[in-house]
Amino acid sequence: MRPNSSVIERLNETSNRTAFVSVVMPLYNEEKYIERCILSLVNQTYPVEKMEWLLVDGGSTDKTVDIIKKYQDKYPIKLLKNEKKLVTYALNIGVEKSSGDYIIRLDAHAEYPTDYIEKCIYYLETTDADNVGGIVETKGEGYVGQINAQILSSKFGVGDSGFRTNAQSGYVDTVPFGAFRKEIFDKIGLFNPELPRSEDNDFNSRIRASGGKVFLANDIVSTYYCRDTIFGLLSQSIKNGNALFLTLKKNPKAMSIRHYIPFLFFLSLIVMPILSLFSKMFMILFMVELFLYLALDLYFCLFDKKVKFAPLKFILYPMFHCTYGLGSFLGLLGIKLY
Numbered sequence: 001m002r003p004n005s006s007v008i009e010r011l012n013e014t015s016n017r018t019a020f021v022s023v024v025m026p027l028y029n030e031e032k033y034i035e036r037c038i039l040s041l042v043n044q045t046y047p048v049e050k051m052e053w054l055l056v057d058g059g060s061t062d063k064t065v066d067i068i069k070k071y072q073d074k075y076p077i078k079l080l081k082n083e084k085k086l087v088t089y090a091l092n093i094g095v096e097k098s099s100g101d102y103i104i105r106l107d108a109h110a111e112y113p114t115d116y117i118e119k120c121i122y123y124l125e126t127t128d129a130d131n132v133g134g135i136v137e138t139k140g141e142g143y144v145g146q147i148n149a150q151i152l153s154s155k156f157g158v159g160d161s162g163f164r165t166n167a168q169s170g171y172v173d174t175v176p177f178g179a180f181r182k183e184i185f186d187k188i189g190l191f192n193p194e195l196p197r198s199e200d201n202d203f204n205s206r207i208r209a210s211g212g213k214v215f216l217a218n219d220i221v222s223t224y225y226c227r228d229t230i231f232g233l234l235s236q237s238i239k240n241g242n243a244l245f246l247t248l249k250k251n252p253k254a255m256s257i258r259h260y261i262p263f264l265f266f267l268s269l270i271v272m273p274i275l276s277l278f279s280k281m282f283m284i285l286f287m288v289e290l291f292l293y294l295a296l297d298l299y300f301c302l303f304d305k306k307v308k309f310a311p312l313k314f315i316l317y318p319m320f321h322c323t324y325g326l327g328s329f330l331g332l333l334g335i336k337l338y
Contacts, residue, residue: 019101019121021051024094026087028058030108033225035067037108042075046117051076054097056090058082086196086338095185104179110136111223119220120179130184130212131204133175134220145228147313151320152226156300159258172216173256174204176224184212195250196338197243205254230316234323241327242337263332265293266325293318 023041027034041053053076055068068079080097082090095103104120106112116134123132140149151157178200188206191199204214227233241262247254268289275282297317301310327337 022098022100023053026090031063040112054094056080058085088191088193092190129215131178148233198247202254238323238327241324242331244328245331262324263328
């Protein structure tokens with residue numbers, strides 16, 4: 001199923017490249033990344049005349065819009081407004097305004113290789129999947145940014161999130177930056193606007209519930225630029241965690257077991273010390289839990305990537321997990337952080 005080195009040549013000789021593609025990209029204050037992202041679209045092997053790029057801005061206050069306008073006359077850019085600001089509204093605006101046979105959701109914080117769209121279309125047309133995605137290589141800038149990227153790419157950091165940890169190609173529960181058949185939106189509806197931090201999980205769950213499939217191709221690779229500050233990492237973590245129980249109320253099948261582990265860990269840090277006051281058994285269990293966690297933390301800090309990152313990463317792993325767990329706890333109480 002994987003396209004080999006001659007896939008582009010084969011597609012050139014078929015009618016596959018006649019399909020019209022709508023690229024939908026939510027935006028908000030992306031001046032640091034948007035030009036790099038647009039240039040990666042400009043250089044795609046898929047014909048520019050067979051694409052439209054719907055960039056949906058949520059009221060950026062920096063130079064994002066000015067940068068986009070530099071390219072608007074030369075390339076098929078449609079700049080749309082998102083008055084609600086949230087990502088889910090931006091996606092729905094883009095889908096509703098799109099005219100493509102396929103819709104590809106992209107992120108402005110990312111950069112895409114020249115054959116990215118080509119391969120997305122290839123897999124949509126050679127599998128029975130309704131949504132196709134690939135591997136995300138997370139990169140960070142500066143010392144802290146590189147550590148953040150390592151945490152977001154580590155199994156200790158994010159569990160068995162296949163698209164972050166280089167999973168094999170195959171049918172999966174979810175993928176990032178999906179490439180969709182247009183008709184799937186007619187079949188199951190748009191993104192749920194009430195789930196702006198877990199819209200992908202929810203939408204892919206609904207695809208599977210309708211009898212559809214989600215396919216991950218590990219030769220489709222994008223580069224995602226993560227936050228490059230400690231505050232940025234932890235802010236993203238607590239907001240993502242906050243979506244857990246809010247999503248559970250809307251769609252119980254959307255989230256997998258790995259999403260609940262940080263919440264259970266956070267909860268144990270509160271409950272186990274209290275129980276330890278009444279029984280030595282709980283004290284022992286708590287000590288064992290802390291020992292195992294710190295042992296894993298130390299292992300992934302010393303033997304994963306460069307040792308120079310170990311001191312700060314050793315501290316950030318538990319902060320990352322605990323903020324996610326705290327966000328989940330607040331979501332359980334019905335407190336929204338978005």
